[in-house]
Each structure stands twice: as structure tokens, then as C-alpha cells.
Amino acid sequence: MELSGAQILVDGLKREGVEYIFGVNGGAAMPIFDALYGETEVKLIPMRHEQGASHAADGYARATGKVGVALATSGPGATNLVTGIATAYMDSIPMVAITGQVFTHYIGSDAFQECDVIGVTRPICKHSYLIKSSDEIADVVAEAFHIAKTGKPGPVIIDIAKDAQNNEALFQYPETVDIRSYKPQVHGDPGQIAKAAALIKEAKRPMLYAGGGVVLANASEELRQLTLNTQIPITVTLMGLGAFPETHPLAMEMPGMHGSCCANYAFTDSDLVIAVGSRFDDRVTGDLSKFAPNAKKIHIDIDASCIGKNVPVDVPIVGDAKSVLTELNKQVSTADIDPWRAQIQEWKQKYPFEYEQKSDVVMPQYVIEKIYEHYSDAIVVADVGQHQMWAAQYFKFTEPRQWLNSGGLGTMGFSLPAAIGAQLGCPDKTVVNINGDGSYIMTIQELVPAVTMKLPLKVFIINNMYLGMVRQWQELFHGKRYSAVDYHDNPDFALLAQAFGATGLRVEHPDDVEPALQKAKGITDGPVVIDFIVDEEENVFPMVPAGAGLGDVIRGLS
Amino acid sequence: MNPEERHIFSVLVENRFGVLARVAGLFSGRGFNIDSLNVAETHDKSISQITLVTHGDAQIIEQIYHHLNRLIDVIEVTDLSTAGTHVERELVLIKIATDDPQKRTEVLQVAEVFRGRVIDMKPASLVLEVTGDEGKLKAAIDVFNTYGILELARTGKIAMLRGSEK
Numbered sequence: 001m002e003l004s005g006a007q008i009l010v011d012g013l014k015r016e017g018v019e020y021i022f023g024v025n026g027g028a029a030m031p032i033f034d035a036l037y038g039e040t041e042v043k044l045i046p047m048r049h050e051q052g053a054s055h056a057a058d059g060y061a062r063a064t065g066k067v068g069v070a071l072a073t074s075g076p077g078a079t080n081l082v083t084g085i086a087t088a089y090m091d092s093i094p095m096v097a098i099t100g101q102v103f104t105h106y107i108g109s110d111a112f113q114e115c116d117v118i119g120v121t122r123p124i125c126k127h128s129y130l131i132k133s134s135d136e137i138a139d140v141v142a143e144a145f146h147i148a149k150t151g152k153p154g155p156v157i158i159d160i161a162k163d164a165q166n167n168e169a170l171f172q173y174p175e176t177v178d179i180r181s182y183k184p185q186v187h188g189d190p191g192q193i194a195k196a197a198a199l200i201k202e203a204k205r206p207m208l209y210a211g212g213g214v215v216l217a218n219a220s221e222e223l224r225q226l227t228l229n230t231q232i233p234i235t236v237t238l239m240g241l242g243a244f245p246e247t248h249p250l251a252m253e254m255p256g257m258h259g260s261c262c263a264n265y266a267f268t269d270s271d272l273v274i275a276v277g278s279r280f281d282d283r284v285t286g287d288l289s290k291f292a293p294n295a296k297k298i299h300i301d302i303d304a305s306c307i308g309k310n311v312p313v314d315v316p317i318v319g320d321a322k323s324v325l326t327e328l329n330k331q332v333s334t335a336d337i338d339p340w341r342a343q344i345q346e347w348k349q350k351y352p353f354e355y356e357q358k359s360d361v362v363m364p365q366y367v368i369e370k371i372y373e374h375y376s377d378a379i380v381v382a383d384v385g386q387h388q389m390w391a392a393q394y395f396k397f398t399e400p401r402q403w404l405n406s407g408g409l410g411t412m413g414f415s416l417p418a419a420i421g422a423q424l425g426c427p428d429k430t431v432v433n434i435n436g437d438g439s440y441i442m443t444i445q446e447l448v449p450a451v452t453m454k455l456p457l458k459v460f461i462i463n464n465m466y467l468g469m470v471r472q473w474q475e476l477f478h479g480k481r482y483s484a485v486d487y488h489d490n491p492d493f494a495l496l497a498q499a500f501g502a503t504g505l506r507v508e509h510p511d512d513v514e515p516a517l518q519k520a521k522g523i524t525d526g527p528v529v530i531d532f533i534v535d536e537e538e539n540v541f542p543m544v545p546a547g548a549g550l551g552d553v554i555r556g557l558s
Numbered sequence: 559m560n561p562e563e564r565h566i567f568s569v570l571v572e573n574r575f576g577v578l579a580r581v582a583g584l585f586s587g588r589g590f591n592i593d594s595l596n597v598a599e600t601h602d603k604s605i606s607q608i609t610l611v612t613h614g615d616a617q618i619i620e621q622i623y624h625h626l627n628r629l630i631d632v633i634e635v636t637d638l639s640t641a642g643t644h645v646e647r648e649l650v651l652i653k654i655a656t657d658d659p660q661k662r663t664e665v666l667q668v669a670e671v672f673r674g675r676v677i678d679m680k681p682a683s684l685v686l687e688v689t690g691d692e693g694k695l696k697a698a699i700d701v702f703n704t705y706g707i708l709e710l711a712r713t714g715k716i717a718m719l720r721g722s723e724k
Binding site: 122130308 | 571575576580584587621624627628632
């Protein structure tokens, strides 16, 4: 049967099991929005800004593990998606972003709302397609979803000229996808896995260093098995939080710039680092010349280009974390590492995350601790900045996909729309959005669809009236010259929430934190926004200054 | 700093719109060097061959290899400098002013030495075609330079593994 290109696209999305598509309408995408009108299988979620649409698709993907889909028109619609696409790319999130393009005969003529979106997005996507003819659409959709979710996941862009959306073609959806130039390696080399097992057996001070790749590969169970079988202490990065329960005695918590002293000291003293789905990011390693200087390194990663990029590796293993860990678990055993474990425990007890409680002002860390008390099972979507670090430090994550944040690109404004996507993807879970006053206002408009859909989001703003992380750096490294970080002129977020039709509360005293959280719990028919006015100049510690070695961590209080 | 090495990559790609931009963008975006680049369709119309000369230390070369492989449209990457012995050639067109007959005779003699072929001749200039590896072309260009090169165009290197190595 002949269908319009737009209808072929929508039918293709159905074949891929797409539940939601987040979008903003516009001229060059109108046929697609028309095909989605009244559609019940693929539900269109109108967002207020294309950036919100891309983050919502991303949040949906992070929370569910399925491919998130965003839709925008050509030109400015497409360029507004860009930040969300780059965010997803840096964190390897499976996403398909669909953009309308001007008519084929206008392409290249600087037509109204024309933009070379393929050119603009080339370095920030896994792959991209420009479709000029309706009969290409079915194959491209199938390929795009296959590429987005297999191997190292990532965003794929489908740019469709308006005439290709309008013209009719035969709908023939491919049953299987076979791309001769794309064959991701799943299984690790057995010889390399055996070498890894041999190193683990000899090590006296081994440590596991797991990252977001474990979550992406759904390999948390295998990681837990490896950790429990070997009793090797483990640190999980910002992107991997929840892959191993932070409440477990072997958990050293997050490493790196604002990580635990224990994890950072462990790197410095370790004789074997076993990296799984983590990429030796500069925020983790600090000064590379001082990073884990005594340790051999095993690196398990699906992306060969990630191995040896920053740190020389002794045993590289290219493969899917789930597959490789399954094999490794079959042959792994450890030497006597009791003294090492005792050392880890000593560091853990001596240097916990800590802050000074105050009686007259709300401490941001206290708010996070209280949120954890009330919402320990929730999906937590954080934004970027000081609140993100405090949330990572003081909320104890126990399950994968429980913690969503823009770790790689560090995109402020990510969290509110991502929380919308997460809530739609996981309707039975409570979704808590921990936001900052700077990041919240970057995508505040997405409160509108959250109110419209009556999503029971808990939006908790850690409001210090500053672009806090930048202010912290200015305090420490720029002589307190607070350039462009003073946000005291922000509107009253509680009142503003009410104007949006949400519940808005403001908390200014430590005694009011608990009652406000209690009240928020009872509100289930729409979003509740609590504006926590916190200590303005509290800093995030511990801190490894940029360029310093992990051993030179500034502990803060202790 | 590790020593820099020159490497020749043979990259088979889908013969498709935008593939060259992806390869070139990868190099510029990640700060890798392109010393020479040649792209053309192969005997299989659906496949193009990119021959790319680059340089960098061992770690950079490894990164280049992996990042090329990561591109979806890349079918196969071979580092010819490590995969086995290979042959390489480049073709250059050189236009030289030959306004006086004496100079023309000399240029033609030099061309003979480098097995160059005259492919165009006008009263005041001629165009030579010279083929060879990097060393030979450099030598030829150096000599022709003394006669005054009006215009020069080269294809960029192409290369292939010897015999049945693949």
C-alpha cells in the first residue's frame, strides 16, 4: 500500500516500539506532526522548546534503556535540538532525532528556515541521514534505530525533506538490518580475558572502577557478581552511580574531582585498576602523570577508541561489558587482599563526605540527605553544578538507571525535561528532579507540559542564588571576583511554579525542610516545586583542583 | 613525547553522499593531521577508496585507526604502513614556462630522467606528467623549480599492499 512519507515514518516508529515522541511543531515538519495527530500508539508529547524535546527523549532513554525520540522542524528547530543531541552523544545515550528539512529543490539555496543540520551535527552524533525521497524512509528508520541502540549507543539524526514527507511510497519495513560497514564487537577476546583474570589473581591492591558503560550494557548484575565473588573494593563514576549499591561495604563511592577521598587514595595506591565501561575522563583522573602510578590497568570497553586514549592500558578488552564480565566471572579469583581491604575501610571511615550543619540556614547537603530519606527508591534526575555533586555524594544509589545526569557534556537545563521523559517511561516510579537555581531557569518552560500531563514530578531546587560551581571556582582561583554568577535577581520560583499551575513551596529554614518534603509526598496530581533557599557560599568538597593529582585532594573540613 | 611516524591508511567507505565530510571532520575535530588525501570510486561502484597520509606518534596513529573504524560508513581500515609491504604512487602535473627553445630542450631532457611525459605543449609552455613515490616527486619538483613552475597539481598518494597480502 502506498503511504505518505510521514505516515511511513510513523509506522516505522511503531515497528520499533516507540511509545513517545517529544517534539515542537514547525513548517518543515508539519506532515509528520499531521501523521501523529490523534495517534495513540506513538504518543506525541508537545514540549515548549526543542532543547526540552531532546532532553526529554534522552531522559526517557536513560530511565528505560529504550531509544528516545525527538522531533523538530528545520532550521532553528533543528539547531535547538543540538545541545540535547550533543548531551546524548557524550553520554552514549540511544536516541533518534528527527528533523524536517526544506523541500528538496530548495536545499542549498538558503531557503527560509533552512539549515544544514547534517553538517551542524556531524561531530556530535553517531550517525545521520538526509532523506530526499519517500521510498528511503522505512530502511533508514530501521537502520537508525539499530545503530542508535547497538554497540556503543548514541544519537542518530534523520533529516527528512518536506517533499519526502508528503510524497507517497510503498511501505515495506525491513525485518532485519544488516549494515556491512557496522558490526559492533560484543564478545571480548578470550585470551585477553584470561590475561585479566591472571592479573587479578596476582594483585595485592586491586580495585574496580566502573562507569556508565555498565549501566548502558545492563551489566550491573554481572558487575555485582564480580565484586562480590572477588571482594575487590569498587568505585563507580558519576555516570555509573547505582551500577553497584553505594550502601555496600565494598563501595568506595564516586572517584575524581569531587569524589570520595577513599576512592582517590585507592587509585593512588592501587596495583591493579580494573576499568569497566569507564573512560578515564579528566574529571576522574586528575593529573594523568600522577594517576594510579603503581597500577597495572585492565580496560573493558565496547569502544576501542576509548582504550588507551588517556591512560596506557596493560590488558585492553574490547567488548560489551555484560558479555565480557560474564566470561570473566567464570574464571576469576583473588589473592589475599585483606590488608588492602582494611586500608580501604580505614579511609572510608576517616574521610566520609561531611559538612557543617547550621541551625539558621539550610545546608544544601542536608536537603539532599533528607531527600534521600524520603525518596531512596526514586529515580533522581540531577542538573549540572554544585547540587549535582552534592546529590551524587549524599544520595546513596543502589540501582542502575536510578540516577540520571549529564555527566559528559555537563549541560545545564538538562534535568527538568529529562525528568519528564523519565516519568513517562517509568510511570510507576517517583521521579525526583534535583535542580539548581541557574540550571532550572534554563529550561523552566518545560514545567508547562509537566503540568498539562499532571506528572507528579518532585522538582527540588537547591537555590544558593549563584551559579554556584562557577562561584566556587572564582572564590578559590579568581580572587572572589564573582563575574556573572550573581543570580539574586532570579524570580521567586515558588510563586512562578504557581503561575505555571504547579504547586510551589519555598523553604528558608532548616526546620521547614522535613515538613515541605512531607507535603510534597502527598501531591500526586501534578508537579510540585520546592525552592530550597540554601547557604549561599557553601562549597563542594572534597575537591581535586583541575590539573592536580588525585592524591592532592582538598578534603575541606577534615 | 614519542617519535612521530608517517602512516598511510587505506580506507574503504560506502560510496555515499557526505562520507568524505565525515572523515575530514573527524580529522579536524580531533586535531589529527592530513598530509595527503585521495578519494575515488573503486571497481565496485558502491565502494570508494580513501587513501590518507597522516603522521603522529604511535598513540595518535592508533586513535586515528579506531576513530576511522567507528564511522558507520567505513567498511574497512588498513594501516598500510604496518599491515605489510606496500607500493605507493602519486601523479603530478607540472606546467613550465618554455619561452626560449634552449630551455624547452633542457626541460624535456630533465623530464626524460624522471620518466615524465609531455601531455600538452604550447609555444610558451608545456605540461608534464610525472608519476612516482614521494622521494622521486620531490626530486623532480626541485629540479623543475629551477626552470620556473607556472602551475602544479598533484593527486595525493594512492597505495596498495604487495602481492596477495590483504
